[in-house]
Amino acid sequence: MRKVLESLQRGAHAGLVLDRFGPLAPTDEKNLPERKDRHLTAVLEAAGSGATRELYALAFERRRSTSDPELSRSFQRSVDGAMVIGLGIASTLEAGLRLHQTYGVPFVPGSSIKGLAAHWCHRVLGDDRGGEHREAPLWRKEGDYHRFLFGTTEACGAIVFEDAWPIPNSIAGANGGLRREVMTPHHLDWQGGKGAPTDFDSPTPVGFLSMVGRYDFRITWNGPPAESATIAGWLDRAAEIVSCALVDWGIGAKTSSGFGRMVEAETGNRANAIATVAVAPVGNRADKRSSGTPARVTLVAARPKGGFDVQEEGRALGTLTLGTSPAGLSPEIGMTVDVQVHNDDPVKPQYKWPVASKPAKSVPPSKRR
Known part of the structure; x- marks a missing residue:
């Protein structure tokens, strides 16, 4: 009966295959690695089947067409190598992956983008560079600019960081924007509290999936009514912060191992982008007015x-x-x-x-x- 169930078609939605159609529990552990490997293969096959591709393309275009250009900014960045989002979420395997619940495609949650941008803003723009950056305190976590853009526990920020969806034609390959990876932890017994690590510990291959492709990043104004030039200035600043953080730091898991780095979709440029963010406040002027004006x-x-x-x-x-x-x-x-x-x-x-x-x-x- 187990062999019959394993041979059934598991579906064409990669997210469902990954999260709900895990390998059947074996009567022993002998064939467990092979079962997990077949499960990853089934996920890749579902992602590359194209069953939801047309529906997703329509949803992507509808989402893009409803954006107000005066109240939003968008830009595209390509994954430089591979990216892993959701490695630690609950999964039928040791490693998870964030896939869209409706369309089964990989995506980057807006909460992850906001967290990255807020931390980059605090660490990079909040660095006073030995006193040269006078407005650095305003960009730190408790500073006025930081609170205005990202909000606090008591109030929301002026910018909404939307989920980043993949460009449809960038995930149209055989594996639907996914790629097989492997990590080899060496000291599982030590990590499980069973003894000290030694040089004689054997590596244990653990398969997982990563994301590739080109992604559409989008931010939207959520602040109070203001002049169009003011809104445009803050939107441009927020978009620059997100873009620089993606290029300089990367996003997701295992960034220290090279995952999650982004490049400009058109040029493939991966140069350090810190200098591209203007550190002067939005609308800075030199014509100082007297008190009472x-x-x-x-x-x-x-x-x-x-x-x-x-x-x-x-x-x-x-x-x-x-x-x-x-x-x-x-x-x-x-x-x-x-x-x-x-x-x-x-x-x-x-x-x-x-x-x-x-x-x-x-x-x-x-x-x-």
């Missing part, structure tokens, strides 16, 4: 100790913490309000609420001269 800002986030993070058109992200709002005004996130400049710092401008003018005292006619 009228300005109009958008309230983008509430600050933990009171006040707001605000965005003025053409200026860096600033703060509004001084004074009190005018009578009858209930400030809300996304609202555009009239304020005054307090300190027109090009890195982090500060604003204040206008001081309400006091009504002139009326003088009785009898006391007038």
Whole structure:
């Protein structure tokens, strides 16, 4: 009966084959490696069958056509070698792989992209380079720019990092964008707490699958209403951060072994990309204004100790913490309000609420001269 069940067609959805149609439990461990190898082969065959390829191509085009170019940015990057996403997720084998639940294709979750970008921003843009990078604290984890882009535990960020889907024609090969790999841990007994590692331990081959192809990365504006130039500036900055992190650090598991690195889809360029991210704040200007100059800002986030993070058109992200709002005004996130400049710092401008003018005292006619 086992041989009959193993010979059945397991399906054409690679994700289902990998996660649900694992090798049948053997009565002994003698043929277990061969069974696992056949299971990986079945996954590759399902991915390369093309049964869901046409449906996925339609879904990919529909997803791309619904994006608003004024509120999103997209770019393509190719895998330089191979990439592993989801190696540690639950699987019928020792190593997992992240495949799309509907279409069975490999993809990069948006949460992974956001985590990579946030960490790269903190480590790279947050490095003050010996005092040369004045705005570095703003890009660190607790800095205003970092909190604005990526959010905090209390509030969401201004950017949505969407799942990266593979370009349909880049996974149209025999294995559907997947590739067989092998790792050889040498000290399984030691890792299992059964003794010290020695040079006489034999390697244990463990097969797993990796991802190849070209991927479409997409970010979308999720911040408050703002001027189009302001939104475009933050979107461009976020896209640059993601792109540089993919090229410089890579994404997914086993990046220290060369997995997960990306190159530009058109040129194959893998040069260090840190220098391509401008470190000056969005909209930096040299024309410094005096205190009290009228300005109009958008309230983008509430600050933990009171006040707001605000965005003025053409200026860096600033703060509004001084004074009190005018009578009858209930400030809300996304609202555009009239304020005054307090300190027109090009890195982090500060604003204040206008001081309400006091009504002139009326003088009785009898006391007038």
